[in-house]
Amino acid sequence: MSFDFIHNSLRHGLFHKEPDGISCFLPGSAISVCFQGQEVTLSVDDMSKSGKSWLNIYIDNLPVRVMRIDPDNQIYQLADDLEDVPHTLTLQKRTEAGFGTIKFTDLTTENGTFLPPPSPKPHKLMIIGDSITCGYGNEAQIPCDCDASRENNALAYSALLGDFLNAETLIVGASGTGCYQNFGGSKEGRMTDYFMENICPDLDQKALDPFEPEVIVVNLGTNDWSAPIEPTDYTNRYRNLTDFIRSRYPAAELFCVIGPMNLGPSPYLEALVRTLQEEGDTHIHFMEFPLIKRPEEGMGGSGHPSIKKHHQMAVQLSEFIKQKCSNF
Numbered sequence: 001m002s003f004d005f006i007h008n009s010l011r012h013g014l015f016h017k018e019p020d021g022i023s024c025f026l027p028g029s030a031i032s033v034c035f036q037g038q039e040v041t042l043s044v045d046d047m048s049k050s051g052k053s054w055l056n057i058y059i060d061n062l063p064v065r066v067m068r069i070d071p072d073n074q075i076y077q078l079a080d081d082l083e084d085v086p087h088t089l090t091l092q093k094r095t096e097a098g099f100g101t102i103k104f105t106d107l108t109t110e111n112g113t114f115l116p117p118p119s120p121k122p123h124k125l126m127i128i129g130d131s132i133t134c135g136y137g138n139e140a141q142i143p144c145d146c147d148a149s150r151e152n153n154a155l156a157y158s159a160l161l162g163d164f165l166n167a168e169t170l171i172v173g174a175s176g177t178g179c180y181q182n183f184g185g186s187k188e189g190r191m192t193d194y195f196m197e198n199i200c201p202d203l204d205q206k207a208l209d210p211f212e213p214e215v216i217v218v219n220l221g222t223n224d225w226s227a228p229i230e231p232t233d234y235t236n237r238y239r240n241l242t243d244f245i246r247s248r249y250p251a252a253e254l255f256c257v258i259g260p261m262n263l264g265p266s267p268y269l270e271a272l273v274r275t276l277q278e279e280g281d282t283h284i285h286f287m288e289f290p291l292i293k294r295p296e297e298g299m300g301g302s303g304h305p306s307i308k309k310h311h312q313m314a315v316q317l318s319e320f321i322k323q324k325c326s327n328f
Contacts, residue, residue, distance in 0.1 A: 003107040009033050010117040013170050015208045021105035027134045027153040028171040030092035037112015039080045046071045048100035052148035058090040069102055096134040099148045123167035127158040128195055129219035131175035137301020138310055146301035155307045160314035165328055170211050172199050178223035180237040185227035191220055192241045217255045221265030231268040253325050259289030287320050289313050
């Protein structure tokens with residue numbers, strides 16, 4: 001009998017039930033499982049057959065392995081020399097949906113036993129953004145080193161923010177996407193459309209777990225400013241998004257942030273947030289990440305934030321959220 005992921009795992013993020021397991025596609029999606037034993041083996045499938053999906057493996061909250069999901073190999077022994085005591089195993093998707101969807105199909109522990117899953121964190125956080133939110137290129141060693149292996153969502157500001165706030169975190173991120181227009185000016189597959197027309201219906205209809213965030217962070221605008229744009233097109237579309245979020249999550253604290261690659265949208269976004277506050281929304285806030293300082297803050301791939309910069313961003317935003325939200 002295969003492992004029961006529905007009842008014996010804690011899922012972090014958006015998961016779908018499959019005939020032979022559970023699947024996920026968003027960056028930072030993870031499962032946590034408790035077991036007692038010396039050995040544990042995972043069966044996982046690269047549903048996209050891209051060979052570009054990567055996992056972080058943690059045992060007892062310590063990183064033990066970074067693993068590429070091989071389309072031609074589904075079985076991976078994760079450990080075989082553990083102490084025969086209770087352990088917590090976490091499998092976290094490092095990479096965004098554009099690099100592939102994965103399906104967990106089985107877990108086994110030879111001569112061991114699985115235990116009830118851990119409890120979820122006390123808070124819920126949702127983050128909507130682009131490549132910065134995904135962690136694109138954050139582990140790059142040289143500026144052009146940007147393949148899937150160099151994207152580690154665990155060290156992006158988005159996942160770190162969830163850690164700092166002790167929150168279950170749903171990260172809705174996709175590289176190249178924008179609010180009104182994507183990188184280069186395309187309007188097909190904008191993050192605003194993706195979130196409102198794909199992700200939210202998915203959460204309502206197919207997702208295994210409900211998700212009602214206390215805090216929502218939106219970091220959109222960097223790609224909008226990669227091509228000519230009328231600022232009012234950006235702010236009008238951004239308002240469509242905030243109106244949608246407010247109708248769906250009326251009690252959530254909403255943080256509209258921008259940076260650190262391009263601050264062109266900043267004055268227009270700040271003005272929009274001020275207008276919404278003046279109209280009576282006391283639970284919406286604006287914050288700006290300072291531009292990347294080179295070379296002291298490092299450089300990720302294609303001008304993206306380095307691991308060091310992502311950590312600074314997470315510290316800045318977590319402190320700002322704690323100032324505005326008394327329950328954190």
